[in-house]
Amino acid sequence: MSIDHSPAQKWSGLSDDAVHLDADDLGAYELNRKLHELSRDHAQIVVDNPRARHNLGIGLEADDAEIHFLGSVGYYCGGFNAGANIVVHGNAGWGVGEAMSAGTIVVHGSTAWSAGAGMRGGTIVIHGDGGPRTGIAMKGGEVLVAGSVGFLSGFMAHRGKIVVLNGAADGLGASMYEGVIFVSGSVSSLGADAIERTVDANDTEELSRALGSAGFSWPDDPFRKVEAEGRLWYFDKHDGRIWRSI
Amino acid sequence: MSSDALNAEPAVPPPPMATDMRESPIWDRCTIEDIQTKADLGRYRITGFSLHRTIPRLDDLVFLPAAMTRLPLEGYRENCETRTVLGARHGCAKPLELSVPVYITSMSFGALSWNAKAALGRAASAIGTCTCTGEGGMLAEEREESSLLVYQMTPSRYMLDLEHLRQADALEVAMGQGAKPGTGGLLPGAKVAARVAEMRTLPANIDQRSAVRHPDFLGADDMEVKLEELRIATDNQVPIFVKMPATRVREDVKIAAKVGADVIVIDGMEGATGASPELLLDHTGIPTIGAVAAAREALEEIGLYGEVNLVVSGGIRSGADAAKALALGADAVAIGTSSLIALNCNAPIYEDDYAKLGTAPGFCHHCHTGRCPVGIATQEPELVERLEVEAAAERVENFINAMVMEMTLLAKACGKGDVHGLEPEDLRALTIEAAAMARVPLAGTDWVPGREGRF
Ligand SMILES: Cc1cc2nc3c(=O)[nH]c(=O)nc-3n(C[C@H](O)[C@H](O)[C@H](O)COP(=O)(O)O)c2cc1C
Ligand code: SF4
Numbered sequence: 001m002s003i004d005h006s007p008a009q010k011w012s013g014l015s016d017d018a019v020h021l022d023a024d025d026l027g028a029y030e031l032n033r034k035l036h037e038l039s040r041d042h043a044q045i046v047v048d049n050p051r052a053r054h055n056l057g058i059g060l061e062a063d064d065a066e067i068h069f070l071g072s073v074g075y076y077c078g079g080f081n082a083g084a085n086i087v088v089h090g091n092a093g094w095g096v097g098e099a100m101s102a103g104t105i106v107v108h109g110s111t112a113w114s115a116g117a118g119m120r121g122g123t124i125v126i127h128g129d130g131g132p133r134t135g136i137a138m139k140g141g142e143v144l145v146a147g148s149v150g151f152l153s154g155f156m157a158h159r160g161k162i163v164v165l166n167g168a169a170d171g172l173g174a175s176m177y178e179g180v181i182f183v184s185g186s187v188s189s190l191g192a193d194a195i196e197r198t199v200d201a202n203d204t205e206e207l208s209r210a211l212g213s214a215g216f217s218w219p220d221d222p223f224r225k226v227e228a229e230g231r232l233w234y235f236d237k238h239d240g241r242i243w244r245s246i
Numbered sequence: 247m248s249s250d251a252l253n254a255e256p257a258v259p260p261p262p263m264a265t266d267m268r269e270s271p272i273w274d275r276c277t278i279e280d281i282q283t284k285a286d287l288g289r290y291r292i293t294g295f296s297l298h299r300t301i302p303r304l305d306d307l308v309f310l311p312a313a314m315t316r317l318p319l320e321g322y323r324e325n326c327e328t329r330t331v332l333g334a335r336h337g338c339a340k341p342l343e344l345s346v347p348v349y350i351t352s353m354s355f356g357a358l359s360w361n362a363k364a365a366l367g368r369a370a371s372a373i374g375t376c377t378c379t380g381e382g383g384m385l386a387e388e389r390e391e392s393s394l395l396v397y398q399m400t401p402s403r404y405m406l407d408l409e410h411l412r413q414a415d416a417l418e419v420a421m422g423q424g425a426k427p428g429t430g431g432l433l434p435g436a437k438v439a440a441r442v443a444e445m446r447t448l449p450a451n452i453d454q455r456s457a458v459r460h461p462d463f464l465g466a467d468d469m470e471v472k473l474e475e476l477r478i479a480t481d482n483q484v485p486i487f488v489k490m491p492a493t494r495v496r497e498d499v500k501i502a503a504k505v506g507a508d509v510i511v512i513d514g515m516e517g518a519t520g521a522s523p524e525l526l527l528d529h530t531g532i533p534t535i536g537a538v539a540a541a542r543e544a545l546e547e548i549g550l551y552g553e554v555n556l557v558v559s560g561g562i563r564s565g566a567d568a569a570k571a572l573a574l575g576a577d578a579v580a581i582g583t584s585s586l587i588a589l590n591c592n593a594p595i596y597e598d599d600y601a602k603l604g605t606a607p608g609f610c611h612h613c614h615t616g617r618c619p620v621g622i623a624t625q626e627p628e629l630v631e632r633l634e635v636e637a638a639a640e641r642v643e644n645f646i647n648a649m650v651m652e653m654t655l656l657a658k659a660c661g662k663g664d665v666h667g668l669e670p671e672d673l674r675a676l677t678i679e680a681a682a683m684a685r686v687p688l689a690g691t692d693w694v695p696g697r698e699g700r701f
Contacts, residue, residue: 032478054471059408059479075468076475082408095462101407117461118403120447136461137403139447156402156457158447177448233452234435235289 012108013087014068018044028055039064046070052093060084062102075112078105081122094131097124100141113150116143119160125214132169135162138179144214152191154181154226163210165219176228182207183226184219195229291524292432294613294623296425296516296561296583298524301533303516303561304570306680307673308689311659319658326654327664330578332555333416333485333508336477341485341508342394342416344578345374346650347665348568350642351559351580352398352418352489354380356433356442357520357613359630360387361638362589362622367391368635369585369642378418378580381431381456383445384410396487399476401430401457404446408479416509417476418487419469421502422458424517424534424560426526427491431456434521436616439625466501473506487511492537492560493530499544503554510545511580512537514560518583520623521614534560534571536683539670542575543685551575565652572653573668574684581646588645589638590620596632 019042021034031047035057038045046068050056054074057067062083069077072090081100088096091109098117107115110128114136121141126134132150135143138160145162151169154162157179167185174191182203190196199207203225211218269275283291312318319326334341350366357380358366364387370377376394379385383405389395397414399406411417422428433442433454443450463472473486488507490498492514502510514534519527532540538558545551558571559580568579583591594607599619603612613623621633657665660672674689675681681688682695692699 028474029478029482033481055475055478058475059411059481061408075471076462079475080408080411080479094468098462099403099406099408099411101409114462118406120405120407133461137401137457139403155461177452230449230452232455233449235453 014046015044018042018046018068020046020048022048023051023053023056024049028053031056032058035060035067036064044068050090052091054093055079057081057084057086060086060103072109078103081105083122091128097122100124110147116141119143123213129166130164135160135179135181138162142210144210144216146214146216148185149183151188154179154194155191157181161206161210163207165216173226173228175232177233178228181226182223184221184223187224187226190226193229193232194226197225197227199223199225292434292521292614293524293527293611294518294520294522295611296518297527299528301515302535302677302679302683303533304535304567306535306677307570307675307684307686309569309573309656309660309672310674311656312661316661318661319663321655321658324658324663326658326662327666328650328654330666332557332578333487335485335508335553335555336482336506338477338485338508339481339483340415342376342396344376344394346646347572347576347578347653348373348646348649349375349396349557349578349580350377350585351582352378352380352396352420352423353582353586354382354431354433354520355385355388355445356380356382356437356625357623358586359618359621359624359633360385360441361630361633361635362586363388364391365589365633365635365638366585366642367395368639369646370394372639372643373646375646376415381420382433382442384413385445389413398489401460402446403461411476411479414480414484416485416487417480418489418511419460419473419476419507421488421490421498422513423489423519424491424513424515424531425519426522427493427530428458429523429526430458432519432521432523432614434614434616437520437623437625442625466505470505477506485509487557489513491515491517491530492532492534492540495532495537495540496544499541500548503545503548503550507554509555509557509577510541511557511559512541514558516561517559519613533683534558534562535574535680538571538574538576539683539685545575565649566656568649569653569656569665569668570673572665573672574670574686577666581649584645584649585642586622588642589622590633590641591618591622593620596620 045065050069050071052072052074059080064084066085068087074093076095078086078097081103083102086105088107092111094113096115097105100122101120102122104123106125112131114133118137120139124143126145129147130145130149134149134153136155139158140160142161145164148167152171154173158177162181164183168187170188171191173194328346330344330347332342367388368391371393378396381400394415396416398418400420435451435453485508487509488502489511514537515531555577558576562579596619618624621630673686
């Protein structure tokens with residue numbers, strides 16, 4: 001997806017009172033400290049020139065300001081987020097929102113591997129595509145993707161929800177626990193122990209809420225619901241054939 | 247006896263041997279039992295505790311105390327420093343200041359009971375050393391009891407979030423362990439009780455096999471970024487440990503140092519477990535004795551020995567083992583099994599319950615069953631109650647104190663005013679294998695296999 005680098009005022013959701021921080025002037029540690037500092041007096045902080053640098057906006061909390069990165073961010077943006085609202089006006093590198101427990105991260109672009117890895121709560125909205133292993137090892141919260149997701153998305157998801165509007169690559173939902181994936185569009189293959197279950201009325205209601213919160217419209221293709229069958233949860237000699245190779 | 251009697255043929259020939267009892271060294275009773283057990287199970291065997299074979303170990307080394315060439319310190323009177331600081335490399339605000347170079351290793355809540363975790367924490371706090379969470383998340387009781395708690399971040403990331411990260415006195419990024427290199431943790435369903443399951447966000451009672459690869463970094467370059475993230479998230483308040491099994495130690499240690507570890511923990515192949523596939527215990531990794539020497543050499547080669555701290559674990563049973571590990575290059579040792587044995591593991595009590603597991607005190611390795619007779623490796627409340635926290639903590643405290651006394655006794659005999667002053671020169675090897683692995687001369691010679699020297 002191409003990114004528009006025109007002046008800040010054109011970006012969606014920015015207020016005129018927002019305070020600006022130039023990432024070019026600051027190292028990763030200082031930038032994060034500054035975000036906390038400025039949050040005391042400002043409701044919105046705009047970070048100019050993130051230039052896909054790593055570790056931006058780490059360990060932010062609910063009383064921190066809403067933070068906008070004007071451009072792409074590198075690895076682990078919004079990692080350990082504990083309640084802040086973060087908007088990325090570009091693409092995000094590996095592990096966006098990893099280990100987050102609350103808050104939202106909205107990416108107006110695509111994300112690389114492992115978006116939301118291990119997250120325990122909160123919401124990640126991806127307007128482009130999610131990379132491989134989106135939602136890997138997640139333990140709660142939701143990841144909402146307007147585009148598609150890469151291979152092994154939802155791998156070992158313990159709990160939480162992934163919603164994908166435009167298809168998934170191989171190994172979707174491999175070896176999950178109580179994670180749930182809703183996917184519309186084509187799925188290359190389901191992963192080990194993943195099974196398709198019927199979408200019921202509750203699911204549909206939940207999906208409308210989730211899509212509404214992300215500002216996504218309902219897709220043309222019906223949703224499929226992917227969960228774990230649970231055959232890998234126990235050692236059972238009768239499953240020896242499965243165990244042997246996975 | 248008359249000569250007749252001596253010469254006479256015996257009236258009755260001796261009976262033939264009832265059975266031919268010659269055992270095949272290839273197909274011995276253990277092998278036969280092993281095959282038949284697998285024929286029943288239909289999978290690899292799983293066990294707790296440690297390996298089932300003999301390997302070169304720290305026992306194969308001896309100290310050379312002072313005689314004519316060096317002056318000993320007064321063993322019973324003069325002071326020998328034991329204070330140990332870990333993790334100052336990147337200038338974090340609070341490196342771990344331990345009163346002794348011994349701490350309690352990562353053992354998960356789940357593998358261990360809540361009473362065992364609390365007792366270990368209480369003992370470590372009384373000593374002035376740290377303990378570690380292990381893989382199962384941070385147990386509230388453990389946090390409360392432990393004045394210094396290392397929070398382990400395993401690939402499964404159980405409970406990992408900002409709130410828990412900020413409660414840690416140090417972080418340990420787990421890249422594996424000596425008992426099962428290259429393989430994720432294992433917790434049989436009998437131990438995935440409700441609280442364990444909730445802390446790990448799992449359905450209760452499943453046979454949990456944790457991940458081995460971290461979910462959001464794969465190679466060294468990613469890991470360097472990851473460690474920076476952790477430092478930012480903790481505002482560089484606490485040190486970062488990287489724990490790994492002893493396999494390609496020389497290369498792995500250099501990489502861990504490069505990606506930014508403040509402390510590297512090397513776990514030798516004898517490192518124990520709550521539950522592991524048995525073959526990984528016996529057939530993977532290298533012994534602790536070889537791992538320490540290789541780790542030290544690796545750090546020396548990149549000029550970071552002394553700057554990156556080295557912790558060694560796996561089969562440390564006494565002050566002698568610990569002192570040898572320090573002499574070979576470790577800054578501290580971490581203990582698992584010996585602390586559990588001090589708690590009461592394999593103690594001759596509740597013998598009927600050992601018998602129910604098909605074992606006996608002194609032989610138990612049944613942590614994986616969840617039916618630990620002494621309340622250490624179980625989640626069953628009536629068993630856990632058998633471990634009284636206060637008394638158990640006192641035993642562990644006594645044991646660590648005894649270990650440290652043994653260490654200082656050896657150090658002073660070698661003329662050192664600080665246990666960290668022990669060096670490879672203070673050691674000799676009793677076997678050629680130990681000499682080769684530890685890089686110290688064979689006793690009575692100047693010969694280190696692979697190096698110049700007189701045999
Ligand atoms: C009951 C038990 C549970 C363990 N749990 C973990 C764990 O969660 N994470 C880990 O890295 N190592 C774990 N280990 C391995 C120890 O941290 C350590 O490497 C090993 O026990 C050291 O060897 P030792 O027992 O001979 O002292 C566990 C070991 C035991 C005995
Ligand atoms: S006594 Fe308990 S802790 Fe010790 S080996 Fe047996 S089950 Fe494990």
